[in-house]
Every structure is written in structure tokens, then in C-alpha cells.
Amino acid sequence: MGRYVIRRLIQAIPVLIGATLLIFCIVFALPGDPVAALFGDKRPDAAVAEVLREQYHLNDPLLLQYWYYISGVLFRGDFGVNFAQVPVSEILAGKFQVTLNLALTALIMEAILGVGLGLWAALRRGKATDTMILASTLLLISIPTLVTGFVLQLVLGVKLKQWTGLDIFPVAGTFAGLRSYLLPGFVLAGVSVAYLTRLTRTSLVETLRADYIRTATAKGLSRRRVIGRHGLRNALIPLITYLGADLGNLMGGAVITETIFNLPGIGNQLFTSVYLREQPVVVGTITVLVLIYILANLVVDLLYAVLDPRIRYE
Amino acid sequence: MSNPTPPGGPGLPETQTLVPDTVPAPAPERKGTTTKSGKPASLWTDAWYDLRRRPMFIISVIIIVILLVMSFWPSLFSGIDPYNARTCDLSTARQAPSAGHLFGRDNLGCDVFARTIYGARNSIVIGVLTTLMTTIIGGLLGIIAGFRGGVVDTLASRVTEIFFAIPSILGALLIAATFRGRANSIFLVIVALTVLGWPMVFRIMRAAVITAKSQDFVVAARALGAGAGRIMFRHLLPNSLAPVIVVATINLGTFIAAEAALSFLGVGVQSPDISWGLMIADARNRFLEAPLPLVFPAVFLSLTVLAFIMLGDAVRDALDPKLR
Amino acid sequence: MKKTSTNVLPAEGGLGDEPLLAVDDLHVEFHTRAGTVRAVNGVSYTVGPGETLAVLGESGSGKSVTAQAIMGILDMPPAVIPKGQIRFRGTDLLKLSEEARTQVRGQRIAMIFQDALSALNPVFTVGWQISEMFRVHRGMSKSDAMKKAVELMDRVRIPAARQRVNDYPHQFSGGMRQRIMIAMSIALDPEVLIADEPTTALDVTVQAQIMELLAELQRESQMGLILITHDLGVVADVADKIAVMYAGRIVEQAPVYDIYKAPAHPYTKGLLDSIPRVDQKGQDLYAIKGLPPNLLDLPTGCSFHPRCPYRQDNCVTDVPPLYEISGTRGSACHYWREVLDGDQQ
Numbered sequence: 001m002g003r004y005v006i007r008r009l010i011q012a013i014p015v016l017i018g019a020t021l022l023i024f025c026i027v028f029a030l031p032g033d034p035v036a037a038l039f040g041d042k043r044p045d046a047a048v049a050e051v052l053r054e055q056y057h058l059n060d061p062l063l064l065q066y067w068y069y070i071s072g073v074l075f076r077g078d079f080g081v082n083f084a085q086v087p088v089s090e091i092l093a094g095k096f097q098v099t100l101n102l103a104l105t106a107l108i109m110e111a112i113l114g115v116g117l118g119l120w121a122a123l124r125r126g127k128a129t130d131t132m133i134l135a136s137t138l139l140l141i142s143i144p145t146l147v148t149g150f151v152l153q154l155v156l157g158v159k160l161k162q163w164t165g166l167d168i169f170p171v172a173g174t175f176a177g178l179r180s181y182l183l184p185g186f187v188l189a190g191v192s193v194a195y196l197t198r199l200t201r202t203s204l205v206e207t208l209r210a211d212y213i214r215t216a217t218a219k220g221l222s223r224r225r226v227i228g229r230h231g232l233r234n235a236l237i238p239l240i241t242y243l244g245a246d247l248g249n250l251m252g253g254a255v256i257t258e259t260i261f262n263l264p265g266i267g268n269q270l271f272t273s274v275y276l277r278e279q280p281v282v283v284g285t286i287t288v289l290v291l292i293y294i295l296a297n298l299v300v301d302l303l304y305a306v307l308d309p310r311i312r313y314e
Numbered sequence: 315m316s317n318p319t320p321p322g323g324p325g326l327p328e329t330q331t332l333v334p335d336t337v338p339a340p341a342p343e344r345k346g347t348t349t350k351s352g353k354p355a356s357l358w359t360d361a362w363y364d365l366r367r368r369p370m371f372i373i374s375v376i377i378i379v380i381l382l383v384m385s386f387w388p389s390l391f392s393g394i395d396p397y398n399a400r401t402c403d404l405s406t407a408r409q410a411p412s413a414g415h416l417f418g419r420d421n422l423g424c425d426v427f428a429r430t431i432y433g434a435r436n437s438i439v440i441g442v443l444t445t446l447m448t449t450i451i452g453g454l455l456g457i458i459a460g461f462r463g464g465v466v467d468t469l470a471s472r473v474t475e476i477f478f479a480i481p482s483i484l485g486a487l488l489i490a491a492t493f494r495g496r497a498n499s500i501f502l503v504i505v506a507l508t509v510l511g512w513p514m515v516f517r518i519m520r521a522a523v524i525t526a527k528s529q530d531f532v533v534a535a536r537a538l539g540a541g542a543g544r545i546m547f548r549h550l551l552p553n554s555l556a557p558v559i560v561v562a563t564i565n566l567g568t569f570i571a572a573e574a575a576l577s578f579l580g581v582g583v584q585s586p587d588i589s590w591g592l593m594i595a596d597a598r599n600r601f602l603e604a605p606l607p608l609v610f611p612a613v614f615l616s617l618t619v620l621a622f623i624m625l626g627d628a629v630r631d632a633l634d635p636k637l638r
Numbered sequence: 639m640k641k642t643s644t645n646v647l648p649a650e651g652g653l654g655d656e657p658l659l660a661v662d663d664l665h666v667e668f669h670t671r672a673g674t675v676r677a678v679n680g681v682s683y684t685v686g687p688g689e690t691l692a693v694l695g696e697s698g699s700g701k702s703v704t705a706q707a708i709m710g711i712l713d714m715p716p717a718v719i720p721k722g723q724i725r726f727r728g729t730d731l732l733k734l735s736e737e738a739r740t741q742v743r744g745q746r747i748a749m750i751f752q753d754a755l756s757a758l759n760p761v762f763t764v765g766w767q768i769s770e771m772f773r774v775h776r777g778m779s780k781s782d783a784m785k786k787a788v789e790l791m792d793r794v795r796i797p798a799a800r801q802r803v804n805d806y807p808h809q810f811s812g813g814m815r816q817r818i819m820i821a822m823s824i825a826l827d828p829e830v831l832i833a834d835e836p837t838t839a840l841d842v843t844v845q846a847q848i849m850e851l852l853a854e855l856q857r858e859s860q861m862g863l864i865l866i867t868h869d870l871g872v873v874a875d876v877a878d879k880i881a882v883m884y885a886g887r888i889v890e891q892a893p894v895y896d897i898y899k900a901p902a903h904p905y906t907k908g909l910l911d912s913i914p915r916v917d918q919k920g921q922d923l924y925a926i927k928g929l930p931p932n933l934l935d936l937p938t939g940c941s942f943h944p945r946c947p948y949r950q951d952n953c954v955t956d957v958p959p960l961y962e963i964s965g966t967r968g969s970a971c972h973y974w975r976e977v978l979d980g981d982q983q
Contacts (some may be wrong), residue, residue, distance in 0.1 A: 018476030027492055073561065140498055142620035144571040145907035146594060147612040154605055171602070216517075217711045219822070220744025223773060233761050248736075252483030256575055261599075274491050275580055286488050294479050309806040310760055 004305050006095055012298050019290050020073065024066050027283050047159035055081075073291070079284030082273075088284030101178065102258065103250055105185030107190070107243070114193045115239065118200020123227070125205060133197065140194035145253045149187045149260040156183055172262035184261040188253045192246050199242050200235070207235040237307050244300030251289050361632040371628035377621035385435035394428040396588060401425060411606065420593070420607035421600055430610050433588045436500060437618060440583075441570040444507045449562045452512035456519025461527065461546050467520070474513035482510035483572060488579035499584040503576055507569050515552070518561050522554030530554070560630040567622030574615050590615040656728040657684035658862045659708070659830050664722035666703050666717045666886075669715060675800045677703045679886040680722070682960075685830060685862035690853075692865045692873040692894070694909070698930055704883075705832045708864075709749050710739045727829070745775055748828035752835040754815035758807035764791075764818045765803035771825040790821040794851060813844035817851065825854055830831045831856070832864045837872060849876055870913055876897065879966070881905050885931045885941035888960065892947035893969040902969035904946045910946070940972070948973045 053059055057068045072078035079088040121133040157171035169183040207213065208231050216230040217223075254267035262268070266285060273281040305311045326461040384391055394401050402424035409419040416602045417426035459470040476486075489506035497505075526532060532549050538548075576582030577591030585592060597608035666678035678700040685691045693700045706712045708724050710731065725729045726747065731739060751757040759767060768790055769783035778786065784803065792798035794817040807815055816836060823831060833852060837845035853876050856863050867873060873880060873894065880897050882890040882905065890903040901907040911924035928945035931937055937944055943953040953972060960968040963978070969976060 014472065015475055015479045018473070019479040019784070022476055022480065023488065138624060139620070142567065142623050143616045144574055144619060146571075146575055146591065147616050150594070150598075150601060150605075150608055150612065154602065157349045158602055204567055211751060211753065212759040214711055215751060215757045215819075216759070218709050218749045219745060219771060219774075220740050220742070221770075222740060225774065230759055230762075237761075248481030248484075252487075252575070255483070255487070255579065256531065257578075268486075271579055274487065277494075279491065282491050286484050288481050289484055293481055297479075308761060312807050 004140075004303060004311065008298065008301050008305075012294060016291070016294055017070070019294065020070050020287065021066060023283065023287055023290065024069050027279075028062075028065060028069075042091060073287060079287055080280040080282045080308060084280050088281050091281060092269065092285060092288060095264060095266045095269050098263050099254060099258070099267060101181050102184055102254060102263060103247075104266060105178075105181040106188040106253075109185055110189040110192045110196055110246075111243075113189070114196025115200050115236075117193075117197040119204060119232075121197065121201045122204035122208070124232075125201075131199075137194035137197050140190055143190070145187060145190060145256050146162075147255055148190050149184075152183060152187055153260060180261075180263070184257045184263060187260070188250060188257045191253070192249060195246070196239065196242060199239060203238050204231060204235040207231050210234070229309060235306065240304050242308060244297040247296050248293055251293065326493075333583060348547040361629070364632040365628060368628050368632070370624050374621045374624040374628065377617060381434055381438060381621065385430055385438040388428075388435065389433045389509050390430040392425075392431045394425045396424060396428040396432050397586065401428070406608050417610045418606050420597055421604075422596075424610070426593075426607050426610050429588050430590070430614050433590045433593060433611060434582070434614065436572060436587060436589045437570045437615070440500060440503050440507070440573045441566045441618075443504050444511060444569045445562050445566045447448065447508040448515050448565065449558065451508065452515025452517075453519045453558055455512070456516040456558075457523050457546050457550060459516070460520040460523030460554075461542070461550060470516070471520070474516050477510065477513040480510065482507075483575060485510040486569060486576060487579060494581055499582065499587065502570060503582050505575055506576070507572055511565065511569065514565070515558060515560075515561060519554060523550050524590055526550050526553040537541065537607055556633045560626055560633065563629055564623050564626035567619040567626070570574050570615070570622070571619050640713065656674045656725065658686050658689075658727065659864075660684045660723075661704065661708065662723040662725065662726040664704060664707060664724065665720050666700070666707055666712070667720060668720050669718060673934050676936060677717075677933060678707070679936075681881075681883070681886070681888055683881050685864055685933060687829070687862055688856065688860040689879075690863040690877045691936065692867060692871065692877035693873050693883060694867060694873060694880055695782065696868055696930060698885075698933060699883040700886035701883045702834055703886075705749065705864065705866055708830075708832060709747065710743060711749075719957065720819065723916070744771065744823075744828075745826045746828050747830040748823035750816075750819050750823050750831065750833040750836050753839045754812070754819040755807060755839075757819060758815060760807060762907045763804045764810070765805055767807075768818065768822045768825060768856070771822060775826055786825070787821075790825055791818070794818070794821045794824075794855075796821075812840050812890045813847065816840060816844075816848055820848075820855070824859070824861075827859060828861060830862045830864065830931055834867070835868070836865075838867070838869070845872065850875070870909060882909070885934065885936060887941065887970060888968075889942065891960065892963075892969075896967055900978055902963055902967065902974045903971045904948045904973075904977050905942050906943075907977055933946065948976060 057065050060068075072080075077089050079092075082091065093257050099276045115259075117133050117137075121130045124130045153171055160169070161167050170180045171183075205266070209229070212234075213226060213231055216226045221230075251267070254265065255270050257263070258265045258267035259271045266289070270282065270285045273279075273285065319497060375602050389395070391510075401455075402422050403419075404423045406419050406423040409423070411418040417430060420426050420429070457469055459467040468623070486506040489509060490502055493502055527550065532553075535545055572593065573582055573589065574591030577589045578595045580595065583589035583592055593611040594608050595605070597611075601608050660682075660736070662682050662817040664678055664681045665676075668677055677698075680982045681700065681704050683691060683693070693701045703712070703717075707717075707719060708731070712719075719732060722732070726742065731742065734742070758764070765784055765787045768787035769778075769780070772778040772783035772786050773780065776783075788799050788803050791803060792820060796814055796817050802810075807818070811816065816839075817840065820836075826889070831852075837848050840848065849872060851865065852865075855861075865873065865877060877894050879891070879893050880886050882897075882903065884905050890897065890901065892902070897906060898910070901910055905926070908924070908926040909966070912926065926945055927947075931941050931944075937954075939952070939954045939956055940958050943949050946953065948971070950973065956972065957971045958970045960970045961974055962968050963974065969977070
């Protein structure tokens with residue numbers, strides 16, 4: 001296990017460097033004046049431009065520039081400042097909680113619905129239930145978060161209240177506490193639920209074909225134990241990897257979901273910064289999210305090793 | 315059925331039907347697939363035979379054909395040209411649907427139906443071009459990395475890992491936001507989505523090529539001294555294409571959804587160009603009181619994405635009958 | 639055939655006239671989209687306590703399907719058993735309820751599979767998998783069951799069992815894994831053990847060790863052993879009697895010695911002739927002509943007729959019954975006399 005952990009940690013380093021370098025290159029190293037880019041299509045005055053040039057070490061060689069950027073990110077948690085000189089880390093600090101709540105709500109819904117529906121479909125393979133579940137995953141995958149967000153906000157948030165008088169799903173903001181996250185969480189989970197359902201189904205169907213399942217039956221175990229203990233334990237392993245990769249989709253989706261439901265999280269902040277053309281904040285926020293994504297996937301890989309002894313003892 | 319259909323197609327000659335001991339015989343379904351000359355049908359003719367019978371395939375193709383016609387000749391569907399500002403009338407903003415304006419009017423008093431129809435073009439153009447670019451770049455690099463192996467492969471794989479470390483919609487957002495206003499917005503969206511999209515095709519192509527490389531006919535071709543180019547494009551490419559086509563089709567749908575998301579966030583297609591994502595963004599502020607200007611482009615967007623993902627699903631099922 | 643299921647478990651103790659396990663005119667079909675695959679077409683055999691029956695045949699002969707039918711681990715559907723009985727101590731297992739069959743499975747009739755690596759669950763320790771038998775079927779505590787698992791691993795001679803009980807299957811060698819499989823199958827002292835190609839995936843030296851172990855365990859516990867194999871070499875030393883299967887039928891049934899001395903069916907004869915022998919060095923190895931039959935569309939008459947050197951006209955039309963040659967011997971060949979006498983054509 002130890003060796004695997006160390007190897008995996010070492011592997012993460014070039015990815016981390018590469019990803020930040022890529023972001024850096026997109027923003028600073030491509031043709032065109034980066035200062036102009038920071039302002040988007042606004043035109044900075046000469047003095048401000050010069051200050052920015054200093055600040056971003058734009059007069060230094062490219063690699064040195066990158067070193068300033070990455071060392072700031074890694075060692076000082078410095079993700080840049082906005083036009084009012086407020087550090088990006090400070091801007092984002094208060095928004096993490098909201099995004100975390102949203103992401104956790106979505107992940108829990110995803111896990112319950114996705115795994116549940118996937119199992120159900122797998123155990124009824126080829127029957128009407130299976131076909132229905134597969135058809136609904138197709139629909140769920142095809143309807144963009146953008147659309148489900150607005151439609152559910154209208155139907156479950158507004159109309160439901162008009163028709164029944166019950167205020168179950170708040171339409172916007174976080175004033176109703178955790179209840180505020182139900183609807184946005186579901187919207188955010190939507191596409192992922194569908195993928196997870198399909199993945200769970202495939203994984204369990206494949207697993208139930210395995211020889212060790214036949215062995216378990218031959219041992220005289222009940223069908224419940226064969227599927228629940230021997231099948232599920234194996235079928236769940238690939239799903240873990242999916243959850244790691246899916247975090248990236250959730251981040252993208254969070255930008256849209258938080259915007260639609262006016263949740264003051266990181267995604268909403270990113271939208272606002274893009275709207276206000278505060279490029280430094282956009283760059284800083286995306287850098288933060290990418291770092292989180294890389295770390296989360298590292299954790300997922302380690303979790304994988306915990307679940308699968310074949311990897312643990314490699 | 316756990317036995318994958320052998321590459322020669324399922325039309326096995328009678329004498330060779332071996333039944334594995336523990337598993338029931340892999341049913342050689344689709345009995346009519348042997349061609350007239352009696353030769354076993356190839357993977358492609360077989361898949362085509364199978365596809366034509368799938369309602370999912372037929373429905374998606376019909377939707378896609380309508381969308382294509384719509385994006386090439388939008389005037390066939392709508393008498394109003396939404397690019398002409400004079401067709402808008404602020405005093406009629408958010409008017410309900412009527413005979414002349416099937417979908418009503420939006421916040422600026424423009425005809426929603428005409429804008430929705432004309433919005434198809436940008437979605438399709440961006441979807442198709444991004445798919446082409448990612449497939450060409452990712453496919454070429456994938457075939458080279460898979461065929462060459464060694465350092466080339468390691469290097470290329472490490473580079474894709476780096477791209478995979480950036481969630482694609484965030485990366486595209488960063489690129490589009492950085493270059494916003496400095497290039498044609500549609501071109502920018504295509505570039506942004508391509509930069510983040512090619513590694514997926516690369517991975518699939520590489521894996522397929524590595525599998526195909528070890529097959530006998532490729533080994534034989536190498537032994538006979540065929541050149542690298544010939545092996546790659548005559549032997550490896552045709553045999554690795556199936557999974558790439560499936561992914562490309564599904565990607566087309568997701569690229570269209572991504573374009574809408576970027577446009578909604580303000581870094582995609584820019585006004586006065588028309589895009590469904592942009593229409594959704596414009597209608598957003600008054601959405602709860604006047605939902606229709608948002609709902610119609612949303613429905614078209616969903617149907618379009620659905621059509622391509624359905625097509626991809628159908629093609630995958632036809633090419634890979636294993637999981638049926 | 640309408641089945642009425644019962645919950646009456648097979649009796650224990652004395653056997654009387656009934657054999658321990660009797661398969662009687664068993665038919666198994668697989669209903670696939672391409673048609674009906676007739677995998678087993680009227681197989682009958684018996685095994686007594688302490689007796690070893692070797693079932694011999696190539697892939698697709700139905701030998702494994704028969705075994706899986708006995709265990710009740712066929713996937714139904716697509717498998718269907720339209721006809722036949724599997725009597726265990728006089729009780730027809732096919733008439734038992736699923737619940738009652740689960741009581742028989744693993745506890746009284748156990749099975750060993752060919753590839754122990756894939757047959758053992760990769761994510762549980764071997765100790766956990768062996769002790770599961772005691773926990774589930776005997777209600778033992780975890781620690782007691784684990785002690786029993788170590789004892790069993792000792793019994794199948796896995797070195798340092800106590801240290802290795804918490805290892806995972808992939809940490810063992812092929813032979814050791816098969817020993818674990820065997821330990822698991824004999825955990826609850828079954829009366830019948832079915833070994834489906836138990837040594838096929840192993841090295842030749844290890845094969846012999848495993849066969850020896852099986853024979854020894856059988857002597858100790860007097861269980862009936864059904865040994866399924868395609869390898870004539872494995873059978874000779876351990877089996878008491880042999881049933882040769884072809885295209886879902888038993889074509890020859892006899893005590894081991896008789897078959898090796900003089901086969902009474904052309905297929906058995908072909909199998910024996912195709913074993914390389916030192917005294918025939920330099921000669922061409924004999925091979926049975928043609929291909930195994932297509933189970934979707936079996937040849938008419940005797941299924942072996944397209945490949946048979948003894949074929950006469952009636953072989954194409956008449957299905958040969960299992961002719962009784964002696965009290966313990968039968969051959970499903972119209973011309974068994976000619977085969978037995980060895981005068982070919």
C-alpha cells in the first residue's frame with residue numbers, strides 16, 4: 001500500500017505542474033498583450049497597465065513569470081488580486097461553504113439515485129423496468145444542466161408553490177438553509193446520475209457474469225448474499241473512479257446551477273467575474289478549482305486501492 | 315452472452331459452430347446478414363443492417379436531418395429574418411404566441427420562432443467543426459502514439475493527463491474569457507472546446523490502435539515490410555475507427571451543450587449572432603414571468619443534444635453487441 | 639414438464655438400494671435467439687460413496703452442463719431442463735424448491751471449478767471466503783469460523799496456513815489457489831464433490847499433486863467424486879469408472895480398466911489412439927476426422943456418424959441406444975462388437 005501511495009503522489013506532481021503551466025500559458029504566454037487580455041475588451045490606461053506589468057512580472061522571462069505564479073499559488077496561497085486589490089483567496093473564502101454544500105447534496109443524490117437505479121436496472125436486465133431506466137438516462141444525459149435548471153426552477157420552485165401553496169423548493173438564494181440546496185443539488189446531479197446509473201448497471205451485469213459469482217452460488221449462499229456481498233462489493237470499484245472524474249463535470253455544472261439559483265458560491269463568483277471581466281479573478285478561481293480537482297482525484301485513486309486489494313499489493 | 319462476436323462477423327459457417335462447454339452458444343443472431351455472395355458480412359455492413367432496424371437510430375436521424383436543413387436554409391421555416399433588427403419591436407416585448415409569431419416574442423420584442431430556427435446554424439456549425447477538429451487532432455496523435463509506442467507514447471500520454479486534469483468546461487471558459495473580443499466568437503468557442511476536447515479522442519484511438527496492433531493481420535503486414543504510413547492508415551485506422559466514431563457522435567451532442575453553456579455565461583457566441591445559449595441568457599431575467607422565450611430555445615437545444623447522443627448510443631450498440 | 643416443488647430434504651444415513659447420486663435421462667436445452675441448443679440429450683450415470691466417476695469429453699460435449707445441472711447453478715433461462723431426474727439419496731433435486739436446493743448446494747454436494755483465480759472472489763481474503771461456509775451455513779462466530787478455515791488450509795496442505803489466511807487469492811500460486819478452492823468445497827463435508835477440470839489450468843507437476851490430494855480427501859471422507867475432464871491421462875489413476883460423452887450423450891460407460899484395454903465405441907477408440915505413446919514414436923499421431931458437432935443442428939441418427947470410420951447406413955437414421963455389453967459396461971454404437979474386436983472395416 002505504502003509504495004502505491006508514494007508512486008501515486010509522485011505521479012501527481014508533473015500533472016500539477018503541467019496543468020498550472022497550461023493555465024499560465026493560456027493566459028500569459030500566448031500571442032497578444034496579456035494586460036490587454038486581463039481587461040478583456042476594456043482599454044486600461046498606461047499607468048495601470050504598467051502597474052499590472054510589474055505585478056505579474058510581465059517584463060521578466062516567461063519561465064521566471066511562471067515560477068512567480070506557481071510559487072505564489074503553491075507556497076503562499078496567492079491566486080492574484082482583483083482590480084480593487086482584494087486577494088482572490090479572500091474573495092473565494094466565504095463562498096466555499098455554499099459550493100461544498102451544493103456539491104455534497106449533488107453527490108449524495110447522485111450516489112443514491114445513480115447506484116440505486118443502476119442496480120435496479122441490472123437486476124431486471126432486459127425487462128421493461130430496465131428499458132425504462134435506460135431510456136430515462138438517455139433523456140437525462142441529453143438535457144443540459146442549463147435547461148433542467150430553469151425548467152425545474154419554474155415547475156418545482158414556482159408552479160408547485162402556486163398550485164399547492166407549499167414552499168418546498170426555494171427558487172433562489174440560501175435563505176432556507178439546507179433545503180435551499182435540494183433543487184439545485186438535483187439539477188447539478190442530473191447528468192451525472194444518468195451516467196452513474198448506466199455505469200452501475202454495466203458494472204453489475206459484468207460482475208454477475210464472473211466466475212466467482214458462480215462459485216458463491218455453488219457455495220449454497222442465498223441470491224441476496226451472492227449479489228449483495230459478492231457482486232456489489234466488486235461492482236462498486238469502478239464507480240469510485242467515475243466519481244473522481246465526475247467532480248470536473250460538477251464544477252462546470254456548479255457555475256451554471258449557482259447562477260440560475262443565485263447561490264453565492266464559487267461558481268456564481270466565477271460567473272460574476274466573467275461578467276464583470278475581472279480576468280485575474282477568473283484565472284485565480286479556475287486555478288483553485290483545478291487544484292481541488294487534482295487533489296480529489298488523488299484521493300479517489302487512493303480510495304480505489306483501499307477497495308481493490310489487487311492494486312494495493314501491486 | 316459473454317462471447318464477443320468474432321471479427322469475421324457472426325455469420326459462422328455451420329461446421330465451425332463450436333459451443334463452449336460452460337456457456338450457451340453465442341447466438342449468431344441476425345441470420346440474414348450473410349451477403350449474396352455467401353461471404354460473412356463485415357462489421358460495418360452488419361452494423362448498418364442492425365442500425366436500420368433501431369427506432370432510436372431512425373428517430374435521431376430524422377431529427378438531425380431536419381436540423382441540418384434548418385441550419386442551411388432557415389428561411390424555409392421562417393418568413394422573418396431575425397438578423398434584421400427591424401423585425402423586432404420593443405413595444406411587443408414578451409408577447410404571447412400568436413398566428414404570425416408561433417413562439418411569441420422575447421424581451422426585445424423579437425420573434426422567438428425565427429430566432430430559434432436561425433439559432434440552429436451556430437450550434438450545428440460549432441458542434442460539427444469542434445467534433446472534426448478534436449477527432450482529427452486526437453485521432454492522429456492517438457494513432458501515432460499507439461503505433462510508435464515507447465517514448466512518443468509515454469510523452470503524448472503524459473500530456474493528455476495534464477489536459478484531463480482541467481475540467482473541460484472550466485478550461486474552455488478560461489480560454490474563451492481570455493480571448494473574448496479578440497477573435498471571432500464562434501471561432502473562439504470552437505478553439506476553446508477543441509483544446510479541451512481532443513485528449514478524449516486521443517485516449518480512445520490509442521487504446522484501439524494498441525489492440526489492433528497485436529492482431530495477426532497487422533503483424534503479418536509488418537513482417538511483409540509494409541511502411542509505417544501504410545500500416546497506420548490502411549490497417550490500423552479502419553480497425554480502430556469504430557469506438558472513435560461512437561465517441562465523436564456523442565461528443566457532438568456534448569459540444570453543442572457546452573457551446574450553449576459558454577454562450578449563457580457570456581463567453582460564447584456574442585450578440586448580434588444568434589445562439590440558443592445566448593437566447594436562454596437573454597430571457598433569463600424575466601424567465602419566471604415570461605418563460606416561453608427561454609423554453610423554446612431550451613427545447614430545441616435539448617432535442618439536438620438528444621438526437622446526437624441517441625445516434626451515438628445506437629451506433630455503439632450496433633458496433634458492439636456485447637452488452638445487449 | 640410441470641414441476642411440483644417440495645421442501646423435503648434428502649434423507650441422511652443409510653442408502654438402501656438407491657445410489658448416492660443418480661442422474662437419470664437428463665436433458666438440458668438452451669433457448670437462444672439462434673435456436674435451441676441441445677446441450678445434454680439423455681444422460682444417465684450414478685456415483686456411490688467413495689466412488690470416483692470420470693466424465694470424459696471435449697468442449698461442448700455437455701459434461702460441464704450436466705454438472706451444473708446437478709449443482710443447480712445453470713442460468714435458467716436460457717437453460718431449460720425439459721426432462722430427466724437428478725436423484726440425490728433418492729430425492730429428485732429438480733423437484734425441490736429453490737430454498738431446499740440451497741440447503742443441498744455447497745453443504746452436501748459441492749463443486750470445484752477449473753480456474754481458481756477467477757473462481758475465487760478477488761476482493762475478499764481466502765480465509766474470509768473459506769470461513770463464509772461456516773458462518774453462513776453453521777452460524778459460527780467470525781473467529782471460530784476463521785480457526786476452521788486455518789484447519790482446512792492445513793488439511794489441503796497449504797504451508798504456513800495461519801500466516802496466509804488473511805492473504806488475497808492473487809497472492810497465491812495457481813496450485814495453492816486450487817487447494818484453497820478445494821478447502822472451501824470440502825468445508826462442510828459434502829457427500830458428493832464435483833470437480834470440473836480441476837487441473838486443466840495448472841502445470842503438469844502441480845496437476846499430479848492436486849489429483850493426489852483429491853484422491854486422499856476422498857478416501858478419508860468416502861465422498862462420491864465426479865471428475866470432469868477432457869484429459870484421458872488424468873483419469874487413469876484415480877477413476878473407478880468412466881463415462882465418455884459426445885454431443886450431449888454418453889457414448890460409452892465402463893470401468894476404467896475395461897476402457898483402456900479395449901474401447902467399445904469408435905469415439906473412445908479415437909480418443910485413446912490420439913494419445914501420444916512412446917512405443918509409436920515417429921509415426922503419425924492419430925486424429926479424429928472432422929469437427930465437433932453443431933449443437934444447434936445435431937446430425938441425424940448417431941451424432942458421431944459424420945466422423946466415424948465404422949459408419950454404416952443405419953447410423954445416419956437410427957439413434958443407437960446404450961447397448962449393454964456387460965453388467966457394468968455399455969456402448970452407444972450399433973457396431974460395438976466390431977469396435978471391441980478391433981477389426982476396422
